Amino acid sequence: MNRLCIHLALRDHAFEQKVSAAAQAAGHHTRPVHLDAVINNCRVYDTLFVVEEDYHAILDLIEFHNSCLFNFLPTIVVTTPPSVIDARLSTVRFPYKYLPLERTLLPSLLPRVARLFDRLRRARSQEDLLRLHGAVVAPFSAPGATFGGALDPALRAMLDLLFAQKGSLMLVNRWGNLIVEAATNRAIAGIEVPYDHASPAWSVMESGEPLFCEDILNYPRFKKKLDAYAKDYFLIVPIKLYGKTVGVLNLSDKTVALLFDRADLLRAQGLLRLLEPVLAARCGLLAVR
Numbered sequence: 181m182n183r184l185c186i187h188l189a190l191r192d193h194a195f196e197q198k199v200s201a202a203a204q205a206a207g208h209h210t211r212p213v214h215l216d217a218v219i220n221n222c223r224v225y226d227t228l229f230v231v232e233e234d235y236h237a238i239l240d241l242i243e244f245h246n247s248c249l250f251n252f253l254p255t256i257v258v259t260t261p262p263s264v265i266d267a268r269l270s271t272v273r274f275p276y277k278y279l280p281l282e283r284t285l286l287p288s289l290l291p292r293v294a295r296l297f298d299r300l301r302r303a304r305s306q307e308d309l310l311r312l313h314g315a316v317v318a319p320f321s322a323p324g325a326t327f328g329g330a331l332d333p334a335l336r337a338m339l340d341l342l343f344a345q346k347g348s349l350m351l352v353n354r355w356g357n358l359i360v361e362a363a364t365n366r367a368i369a370g371i372e373v374p375y376d377h378a379s380p381a382w383s384v385m386e387s388g389e390p391l392f393c394e395d396i397l398n399y400p401r402f403k404k405k406l407d408a409y410a411k412d413y414f415l416i417v418p419i420k421l422y423g424k425t426v427g428v429l430n431l432s433d434k435t436v437a438l439l440f441d442r443a444d445l446l447r448a449q450g451l452l453r454l455l456e457p458v459l460a461a462r463c464g465l466l467a468v469r
Contacts, residue, residue: 184294185225189213189235190258199230199287206291218242218253220439223392226301227442228294229255230286233265247273248436250308250341251443254297256281256290276300309450312341316454327462328369331362338451339364342444344431350381351419351427351463358385358427361462378402381428384416388425390445391416415440417448419459426463 186203188210190196200210209225211217217227218241231238245251257280259265265280272278279293315337319330331349339347348363350373358373358381376382380402384391393414396402414432418425429448434440452459 183209183225184228184298185209185211185217185222186228186230186290186294187211187213187217189229189231189238191232191234195283199290202287202290203294206294208294213238215241218245220441222442224442226298227253228297229253230258230290231255232258233260233263233268233280239268243272246277249274250447252277252301252304254301255279256286256293258283258286276304305446305450308447309454312337312451313454315341316451317458320458327458328361330458334455335362336364338429338448339431341451342431342448343434343436344440345433345435347432348430349419349427350430351459352385358382361427380414380416381430384418384428385425388418388420390418392440392445394439413439415444415448417445417452419452421456421460421463426459 186200186208188196188200189212190199203210208228213229213231218229218238229238229242231242233239239255239257242253242255246253246255255278257265257269257278259280260283263280269275269278269280279297281289281293316334319325319333320327322330335347335349339345346364348365348368349361350358351361353359353372356375360368360371360373363369373379373381378401380391380393380399383401391414393399393416413434414430417429417431419427419429429452431440431444431448434444
C-alpha cells in the first residue's frame with residue numbers, strides 16, 4: 181500500500197488523539213483536515229478522510245470533489261446513534277467513496293478499513309483507465325494514421341481527462357534533445373529543445389521525478405523562464421520506458437482547481453501507460469540511446 185495520510189475531523193480531542201495513535205501504529209501519517217488537503221489532495225501521500233457526521237461543511241466540500249468520477253477522496257463518516265447518515269449518503273453521486281462507521285468501532289477498525297479503501301481506490305482507477313483506453317489509443321489505429329497526426333487528438337483527450345487547458349508531450353531524440361511531438365500551442369510542435377539547465381522540462385528529465393510547480397519564483401533554477409511560467413501552475417510528468425526517462429508530459433492551466441495534485445499525477449501516469457506501445461515504437465524510430 182502507498183504511504184497514507186489520514187486527515188481527521190473529530191470534535192473530541194482526546195478521542196481524535198486515540199484514533200491518531202491507532203493510525204500511526206499501523207504506519208500511517210495523520211493530520212487535521214484542512215482545506216488544501218481536500219481541494220488539492222496530497223502531493224506525497226494517498227489520502228483518507230475521517231470526518232464526524234455533523235461536520236456538514238467539510239463533508240459538503242469533500243462531496244463537491246467526489247462528485248467528479250475521476251476524483252476519489254475516500255471518507256469514513258463517523259457516526260453516533262441515532263444517525264441520519266443513510267439519508268445523507270442517499271444523495272451523493274458515488275456512495276462507494278464513503279463508509280459510515282460507528283464512533284466506538286473506529287479505533288479498532290481503522291487500519292483494516294484503510295487497507296480496504298486503498299484496494300478499492302486502485303481497482304476503480306484501473307476500471308477508469310480501461311474506459312479511457314479507446315479515447316487515448318484509438319487515433320493511432322485509424323486508417324492512414326501517422327504518429328504526429330494521431331498524437332494531437334490523443335493529447336487533447338488526455339488533457340480533457342486531466343482537466344488541463346494547455347499541455348505538450350516531448351520526447352528525446354537521437355542527439356539528446358527534446359522534441360515537442362504535440363502541443364495545444366501548435367506553433368511549437370516540432371521544435372527541438374537542447375539541454376537547458378533553466379528548463380523545468382529538463383529538470384524532470386534529469387531527476388526522473390514529477391515536478392509540481394505552484395510558484396515559479398520559488399525555483400531559482402528556473403528564473404530564465406520567468407516570462408513563460410510566472411502565471412502558470414503546472415505539472416510535468418516524466419515519460420518512462422523500461423525504467424528510462426525518454427520524455428515529459430507538460431500540463432498547465434488546470435480548470436477545476438487551482439493546483440495539480442497527486443490524483444492528477446496518478447491519472448497522468450496511467451494514461452501514459454496506455455500509450456507505452458506507441459511511444460516505444462516512436463522512441464525506437466528516434467534511436468534513443
